[in-house]
Amino acid sequence: MYAPRLRLDPDSTHTLTPVWHIELAFRVVAGGRLIYPRLRIPYYDPRLGAPRLAVADWGQLRAHDPRPLRILEAVGLVGALVLLAALARVCVGAIGVWLCRRRWQRIAQRGDSRALLRAWRHDLARGAPEAQTLRGWARSLRCGSQPLLHQELEALIRAEEQRRYAPVAPSAQVSPGPGKVKLADEVG
Structure with a gap:
């Protein structure tokens, strides 16, 4: 117990x-x-003209150690x-997926075959095995866990495949020069 402090x-x-x-x-x-603690404080009572004893009893309390708290x-x-x-990581991942899908949708909507x-x-330069063909590469594209290929991107890939791999139309074929036909006749 510490010393009492009296204040008027x-x-x-x-x-x-x-x-x-x-x-x-x-x-x-x-x-x-x-x-x-029960306090007994002696004092002088002027009405009675005699010393008296004041008793202060405040009861009890429950104390606990705050360290476990x-x-x-x-x-x-x-x-x-x-x-x-964890929430920040999920949000960053979701934003990354959203940005990825948005980028590819923009490429598909604009028909930007250069960007494609x-x-x-x-990816081909990095040596990705799925990048051997344009369609195989496109099927392997993912934004997060969802495949990326959708109708607009599929149409852009189809147009690019036709431009790159389709046979040349008969009207656009170049006829062989006269020297090449003669050589083919002699060989054949």
Whole structure:
């Protein structure tokens, strides 16, 4: 127990019956049910003209050690940070998928075969085994876990395949020169 602190109430300094505030501090050394100390304060009662004894009894209280609560708070804080990090990772992944799909939709809507071929050549240069053909590469494209190939992109790939791989139309075929036909007749 610490020394008591006596203080005169500032509102009662100019009255005939001054009021004193007495502060008693004590330190709890063990958790559980504690009983406040009973105070016996002797004083002089002017009405009776005799000394009296004032008894202050405040009952009991329950004290607990706050350290386990601090540990629980720390565990809760760490758990909240882990959840926040997981949520941030999911959000970043979702935004990445959205940006990827948006990029490819823009390429498909614009019919930008240059951008399509640039991306294909980039994967081909990296040595991606699925990039051997344009269609095989397009089937392997993914944004997140979802396949990327959709109708507009499929149409762009089909047009590019026809442009690159389709046989030349008969009207556009070049006739062989006269020297080549003569050589073919001599060989054949």
